[in-house]
Amino acid sequence: MSDGLALEAALPLRDCTLEVSLEIAPGERLALMGRSGAGKTSLLRIAAGLLDPRSGRVSLGGETWLDTAAGIDLPPERRRCGLLFQEYALFPCMNAWRNVAYSLRRPRGERRRRALELLGRFGVGHVAEAAPAALSGGERQRVALARALAAEPRALLLDEPLAALDPATRSSARRELDALLAAMEIPVAIVTHSPEDAARLADRTAVIERGRVAAPG
């Protein structure tokens, strides 16, 4: 059995059927590329437990998260699989530090201290009290990343992490993200449309075409 994230899924999409089998080793970064509607985001959602495939299997190390044949389907909150949404999906009713502290089960003072520490590490400590609506695209991305990592995920899935940024912010954000991901020992999957992002952020690339892996890297 793989030590990393193993994912097999079949799911009917609008234009085709998604039939994919992938493995990502611990510490490895895999870029998923392909046209819109090819099923890249669906794969991430299946891994995170937000979408049920028609059939499939998802496991991390020795733990099975989903096995449709065996009737196993762990809910998202029990998978500890971090997902960075395309538009970041910050909680609009909470300020930045409360967003980051959401997954922390500690006394209030300690939660705040840890959240501020993470925000500082990502270079956005100065926006701790700001509402998500008041943040720039780059700040939102870093707050969302700090929030995903505060939960100490066992796998990290990034859905077009740089797509919402302007070109000027994009290249500096990519460098920072690359440095952060390099220090991680968990499997990371990155959905992107940009060959440049894939080359700089990932160890290998898989291209998904009409629901299948056309070019495993």
Place this chain on the structure above:
Amino acid sequence: MRLRSPFGVLCLLALALAIAFLVLPIVSIFADVSPARLVEALGEEGAREALWLSLRTSAIAMAIVIVLGTPAAYLLGGRRFRGRAVLITAIELPLVVPPAVAGIGLLAAFGPRGILGDAVEGAGVELVFETAGVVVALVFVSAPFYLRQAIAAFGALDRRPLEAARTLGAGPFRAFATVALPGAREGLASGLALAWGRALGEFGATLLFAGSLPGATRTRRWRSSPISANRKASLPPWPSPRC
């Protein structure tokens, strides 16, 4: 749209007529009865009793509407499934039912000879001519106002923060309580205000279902009671109150 254009003038005229029609009856109450007379009327024992009962029963009814209506609206607002439109229409039915028909319906369902009459009696609950009956009538007429707004508020929520909460370790209830409820709070507050207003103004269904016994079910001051306490004993199990 330019307000000086013929269509703009037509819209302005329609707005003026609508406001005049809707506001005039409310203003007329105060023109007809002076504020001093209204305050003086509140000093009467019967008026104070009816007002207190209205506040008490409508507060209990709102608590029931919130506790049952909020999760129901969350389910209907956040999911698309076959039959959803039928369920929403069914929930909104009391909005278009005349008050007298609502009262008769409540009697037919929960009255002594109603469909659930035996079950209600078996549970040791008395509704007809009792304060509990007023609460049931208020819930029936006011719940759709809250549910409509709540379904729309939950339906308009961005689902991604809710999904993010789940991936961050929150179960369905925590995601609902910490992300969905704060996100929908304005719609829920507006629905509650409408429902409470409807409950405070409710009269017809309550009169038919619970009667108008001073201190127990009377939520309006009457010059002459349509159903006196003395008549209660002589009424049949499924009463036909006459006003």
